[in-house]
Amino acid sequence: xxxxxxxxxxxxxxxxxxxxxxxxxxxxxxxxxxxxxxxxxxxxxxxxxxxxxxxxxxxxxxxxxxxxxxxxxxxxxxxxxxxxxxxxxxxxxxxxxxxxxxxxxxxxxxxxxxxxxxxxxxxxxxxxxxxxxxxxxxxxxxxxxxxxxxxxxxxxxxxxxxxxxxxxxxxxxxxxxxxxxxxxxxxxxxxxxxxxxxxxxxxxxxxxxxxxxxxxxx
Numbered sequence: 001x002x003x004x005x006x007x008x009x010x011x012x013x014x015x016x017x018x019x020x021x022x023x024x025x026x027x028x029x030x031x032x033x034x035x036x037x038x039x040x041x042x043x044x045x046x047x048x049x050x051x052x053x054x055x056x057x058x059x060x061x062x063x064x065x066x067x068x069x070x071x072x073x074x075x076x077x078x079x080x081x082x083x084x085x086x087x088x089x090x091x092x093x094x095x096x097x098x099x100x101x102x103x104x105x106x107x108x109x110x111x112x113x114x115x116x117x118x119x120x121x122x123x124x125x126x127x128x129x130x131x132x133x134x135x136x137x138x139x140x141x142x143x144x145x146x147x148x149x150x151x152x153x154x155x156x157x158x159x160x161x162x163x164x165x166x167x168x169x170x171x172x173x174x175x176x177x178x179x180x181x182x183x184x185x186x187x188x189x190x191x192x193x194x195x196x197x198x199x200x201x202x203x204x205x206x207x208x209x210x211x212x213x214x215x216x217x218x
Contacts, residue, residue, distance in 0.1 A: 001179050002056070004187035006167070008035045008046060012190045013053050019193075024056035026109070026131075026167065026187040028087070029063060044080065051081040059109045059129075061087035062097075070097040078106045085109050085128060090118045095125045102126025109165065119151045123160040129185065134178075135168030144168070145177050152182045172196055 002023035005016045008031040016022040027050065032038070037046050047060050058081070062073040070093060074086035078101075085107040088094045094110065101108045102125060109129040110122035114137060122130045132151060134144025151164055166178040169188030172195030178186050186192075 001183060002163075002185040003193055004056075004059075004165070004185055005190055005193065006031070006169070006187040007189065008032045008037060008050070010049060010053060013050060016190055016193060017054050021193070022054060022056070023185070024058060024083075024085075024187075025050050025054055026059040026087070026165075028061045028111075047077070047080055047084065051083045054083070056083065057085045057107065058083050059085045059087040059111075061111065062089075065089065065091060065093065067093040067096045067100075070094065071100055074101055074106065074108075087111050088127075090114075090122065095121055098122060098125035098127045102128075111167070114147070116147065116150045116154055119162075119164075120154055123155060123158075123162040127162050129163045129165040131165045131167040131187075133168035134166055134174060135170040137168075138170070145174075145181060148178060148183050149181045172198075 003021050004024040004026050005013055005022060006026045008027045013025055032043050037043055051058050060077045062070045064070045064073050070088060077086050078084050086101055087109045088097050090110055090112045098108050098110055107128040109131055110127040111131045113119050113130050113132045119130045132147050137144035137147060148166055163184035165185040165187060166183040167187050169175060169186050169192050172192055175186050175192055
């Protein structure tokens, strides 16, 4: 399973990259604004900076909601760096844009997916990634993990190559559960990845080893 980090914070991206397990980055205008990055020129440069900080795919989101606008923005984004994946919303014109980019060999990430039907359409249109938002489904008392499982079943039934990118991951158990179900990718905050390191028995065991070593060298 691939690990992506969902942020526009370069320090966090570099920390995850230095850990040696980061496969890519997802971000969006809201995450950019959170870091104080606004205006087309600054956002464009920040996407380039992110690409230079990591080795894998970097999802960059269009803000247009019409086909022509998505194509125009998506082509400009894809031209910024070879690692850019054009992030397209799950709407009617978004499906058309996914097909347009797929036919031209430009990688895409279909975002804001909340149903199996939407995921099926995205795969049919040739999306490289499909992003079901599991945390947001949990927020409205719907089982986000069940959606991942259902999409996995449908994609496996028909051999779709679209990768399931579990988005809106909130915590470490989301990561573990997605791995059990068979999500191809998870994207979440740095804390959801770093949390996999933690176990009290590891801490206790290491403390004991160090204590015994110290006793033997006194």
